[in-house]
Amino acid sequence: xxxxxxxSEELEKDKDVYYIQPLEGYCAKFKECQFExxxxxxxxxxxxxxNNLKFFINVCHCVEIPPPLDDYTxxxxxxxxxxxxxxxKIPMSVSELxxxxxxxxxxxxxxxxxxxxxxxxxxxxxxxxxxxxxxxVACELISEKHKITLDPSESIxxxxxxxxxxxxxxxxRKTPAxxxxxxxxDEKIILLDDENKGDGVTFDEFEKxxxxxxxxxxVNMYINQATRILxxxxxxxxxxxxxxxxxxKMNSDRIVVIVHKKxxxxxxxxxxxxxxxxxxxxxxxxxxxxxxxxxxIMPSIPLFGDTFVQSHEDxxxxxxxxxxxxxxxxNSQRAIHTIINKSLNERxxxxxxxxxxxxxxxxxxxxIREFSKDxxxxxxxxxxxxxxxxxxxxxxxxxxxxxxxxxMSLLYFIGEKAYPYRGPLDSKKDIYQFLMDREQRNMRxxxxxxxxxLFLSSINNDIDSNFYTLYxxxxxxxxxxxxxxxSFENAVKSTDLEVVKPIKMEVxxxxxxLVIIEMRLSQVKHKQCPTLLLIHKGKYKEIPLIFxxxxxxxxxxxxxxxxxxxxxxxxxxxxxxxxxxxxYLVDExxxxxxxxNKKFIAAAVIGGFAILLLxxxxxxALNGA
Numbered sequence: 138x139x140x141x142x143x144x145s146e147e148l149e150k151d152k153d154v155y156y157i158q159p160l161e162g163y164c165a166k167f168k169e170c171q172f173e174x175x176x177x178x179x180x181x182x183x184x185x186x187x188n189n190l191k192f193f194i195n196v197c198h199c200v201e202i203p204p205p206l207d208d209y210t211x212x213x214x215x216x217x218x219x220x221x222x223x224x225x226k227i228p229m230s231v232s233e234l235x236x237x238x239x240x241x242x243x244x245x246x247x248x249x250x251x252x253x254x255x256x257x258x259x260x261x262x263x264x265x266x267x268x269x270x271x272x273x274v275a276c277e278l279i280s281e282k283h284k285i286t287l288d289p290s291e292s293i294x295x296x297x298x299x300x301x302x303x304x305x306x307x308x309x310r311k312t313p314a315x316x317x318x319x320x321x322x323d324e325k326i327i328l329l330d331d332e333n334k335g336d337g338v339t340f341d342e343f344e345k346x347x348x349x350x351x352x353x354x355x356v357n358m359y360i361n362q363a364t365r366i367l368x369x370x371x372x373x374x375x376x377x378x379x380x381x382x383x384x385x386k387m388n389s390d391r392i393v394v395i396v397h398k399k400x401x402x403x404x405x406x407x408x409x410x411x412x413x414x415x416x417x418x419x420x421x422x423x424x425x426x427x428x429x430x431x432x433x434i435m436p437s438i439p440l441f442g443d444t445f446v447q448s449h450e451d452x453x454x455x456x457x458x459x460x461x462x463x464x465x466x467x468n469s470q471r472a473i474h475t476i477i478n479k480s481l482n483e484r485x486x487x488x489x490x491x492x493x494x495x496x497x498x499x500x501x502x503x504x505i506r507e508f509s510k511d512x513x514x515x516x517x518x519x520x521x522x523x524x525x526x527x528x529x530x531x532x533x534x535x536x537x538x539x540x541x542x543x544x545m546s547l548l549y550f551i552g553e554k555a556y557p558y559r560g561p562l563d564s565k566k567d568i569y570q571f572l573m574d575r576e577q578r579n580m581r582x583x584x585x586x587x588x589x590x591l592f593l594s595s596i597n598n599d600i601d602s603n604f605y606t607l608y609x610x611x612x613x614x615x616x617x618x619x620x621x622x623x624s625f626e627n628a629v630k631s632t633d634l635e636v637v638k639p640i641k642m643e644v645x646x647x648x649x650x651l652v653i654i655e656m657r658l659s660q661v662k663h664k665q666c667p668t669l670l671l672i673h674k675g676k677y678k679e680i681p682l683i684f685x686x687x688x689x690x691x692x693x694x695x696x697x698x699x700x701x702x703x704x705x706x707x708x709x710x711x712x713x714x715x716x717x718x719x720x721y722l723v724d725e726x727x728x729x730x731x732x733x734n735k736k737f738i739a740a741a742v743i744g745g746f747a748i749l750l751l752x753x754x755x756x757x758a759l760n761g762a
Contacts, residue, residue: 157230157307159197159249161299162257165272165292167192170246173284179246190407191239192287193247194275195300196268198257201309203228205256211266226702227271228253230309231278234285237302238676238701247302250275251309259567259612260387264340268294287477303699330531356403367411369429371403380420383427387413405470465529473533479521480550481686482627484575487548487555489536497562498524501547504568512576518626520572549575552631552686559606586649592640593657594713596672604697605672608641609654609661625669627686632693648723656722657711671696678708 170192176183205227206268207213217225230251237247252271261267273289280286295301355372369392377383377396386393391410394403416431464470472487479485488501502522509520530537539557540546547558549571556575560567583589596605608625629639644650648710654661661668661679670677671693678696680689694705714722 157201157251157309159195159199159251159304159307160194160254161304162198162252162261164270164295164298164300165194165196165275165289166301167194167292169291171286173280173286174641177246177283177285179236184246187244190633191243191245192285193237193245193301194272194279194287195247195249195302195304196252196261196271196275196291197249197300197304198252198261200255202251202253202256204232204253209256209260209267211264214267214270225454227256229271229274229278230307231275232305233281234283234309235305237304239301242701245301246285247301248275249304249307250278251307258644265294293758303702305624355707356405358405365433367429367431367433369405369431371427371429373402373425373427375425377425378422383420385416385418385427385429387411387416387431389413392429404467464531469525469529469531472523473531475521475523476534476550476553479523480553480627483519483521484627485521485523485550486525486572487525487550489527489546489548491527494525497545500565501568504565505572506567507571520576522583551575552627552690553696554631554687554690575630578639580639580641583640586647586653588641589650589760590653590657590713593710594654596675596710601674602636603673604637606632606637606639606691606693607670607672607677608639609644609668609670610642611644611646611666611668612741625667625686625689628669628689628693631686632690634694634697636697637693648726649719652719652722652726656714659711660708672710673700673707675710676704677705677710678707 168191169189172184176185178184208752209217209225209227214225232249232251235247235249238247239245243607252273261271269289269292272292276289337523357370359368366484371394373383373394373396381441382396383402384395384398386395392405393401397403412432416429418430419428420426421428431588464473476485476487486501488497490497505520505522508514514520527540534550534553534555536548536555539548539555542584545562547562548567549556549558558568558571560571565578583592592607595601596603606630610625626643658670658677660677661670669680669689670679673696680692
């Protein structure tokens with residue numbers, strides 16, 4: 138819808154710091170560490186030196202930390218190390234000390250080290266030599282900041298974990314005043330502030346760049362991580378001199394700027410859903426700069442007992458989901474946008490070709506329509522199709538690894554997670570079977586209250602090491618919105634952990650089922666809405682179904698890895714009811730229904746009035762006599 142140019146309201150001023158959510162990279166383990174002063178401060182508490190205390194370094198990345206000024210390859214780094222170390226400059230940030238636990242539930246310490254995302258993706262991720270070099274630098278920083286000595290030669294890179302413990306949000310100053318962001322020079326570590334300002338490596342804004350100048354030459358888009366305000370700056374042509382020359386069209390994920398009512402000056406897709414009705418626009422005729430400021434839609438939802446703001450969604454995102462490498466092709470941008478919007482609560486088949494591939498574009502949608510018809514897939518949970526003519530590398534969602542050197546590839550997306558089809562693209566039968574395998578996941582179903590009661594009793598112990606997702610689908614879910622079913626189904630289908638067993642129950646609202654849920658799952662908040670529980674060792678946690686499948690999946694994966702850290706927020710399943718207890722509580726429900734039955738209430742009211750009228754008539758009759 139068209140939006141008129143607003144007044145010259147100033148865009149919100151930025152703050153002095155970044156609040157950075159690290160993206161996982163790799164983890165190095167040290168079997169022991171030495172406290173240089175005998176004690177260290179861990180989360181506000183003093184810890185004394187302990188024998189064989191393990192230490193972990195989570196090497197993470199983000200876009201806020203600037204990349205090195207030089208492009209360091211293994212060969213260049215080797216030459217620098219052998220000749221002149223003072224030329225090696227890698228911006229890096231070290232977090233505070235945090236306590237964590239090993240897989241054997243042993244106490245340990247860890248820090249999160251931040252480097253630039255582009256540098257990590259292009260040089261660090263695939264080079265064991267550079268990864269080890271980063272550990273050497275990190276050990277120097279940890280020694281200076283926390284007074285802990287680590288031996289880099291004794292470090293062990295973990296193969297099955299990318300991080301230990303929770304990756305904590307780091308607060309980093311834009312222009313560092315402390316030893317948080319530093320770089321290598323001689324044997325000492327110096328601040329970036331001490332560097333020559335002419336190098337141009339500065340923290341300009343408290344914002345995360347979504348699209349940069351390389352993407353659209355006249356457009357910069359930013360997301361403010363504190364206020365969740367999306368800002369777009371567009372430089373218009375010289376013939377645009379006043380606000381009346383400009384028209385801006387917006388919806389929840391797209392912005393189009395039209396000048397002189399005929400030519401398109403810019404068109405872009407947002408990585409985030411926008412509350413476009415609250416957009417504010419400002420045009421500076423001198424610089425010809427159009428500024429758009431619009432809130433990002435992210436409601437607050439209770440999760441861990443406190444308020445879990447959906448802006449914290451980044452905590453649970455995969456590293457591939459947050460790859461901010463620039464995409465220069467509009468078709469690539471549109472494909473990523475489609476993946477985001479169509480795979481969260483539905484599913485998407487993405488056909489990627491390096492040529493037009495007309496035949497596949499025609500035949501694959503036919504297979505999808507046939508498959509959807511056979512399985513009775515409704516429009517509210519559709520299986521979508523999108524075609525991408527690939528002109529550049531796309532690092533998002535692991536697409537490059539799946540596509541490789543293939544000229545044509547087919548990917549199935551669910552919950553923003555990709556699954557590649559490995560069969561021939563001209564085989565309708567194989568594509569149909571691929572869809573069947575992805576859509577029909579093994580899911581145990583409970584039918585009666587006895588099934589539910591028996592299930593809760595069978596897992597109410599410490600022996601079973603599995604996690605269970607229990608989805609209670611109440612029949613009157615229309616009162617609660619349609620999101621629950623899709624969220625659960627997609628979350629389960631995109632969770633590939635063998636220890637997670639999905640359970641589903643179509644709840645007929647009998648008194649027996651309601652009593653069992655009320656007595657054994659007493660902390661379930663909405664007993665008449667679709668409810669998703671994660672259960673482990675006789676305890677359960679309710680997961681809000683208004684989260685996207687990706688967030689539900691990532692929470693499940695997080696809970697599996699960190700159960701003992703969050704166990705105290707879970708609720709113990711109630712004890713089984715005897716037959717007599719069950720019947721007694723069912724009878725109580727029946728009595729309550731009778732008490733509040735509208736027909737009985739109406740009859741009682743009418744009867745009451747009748748008795749009053751009879752009493753008055755008798756009184757009048759006696760009084761007359």
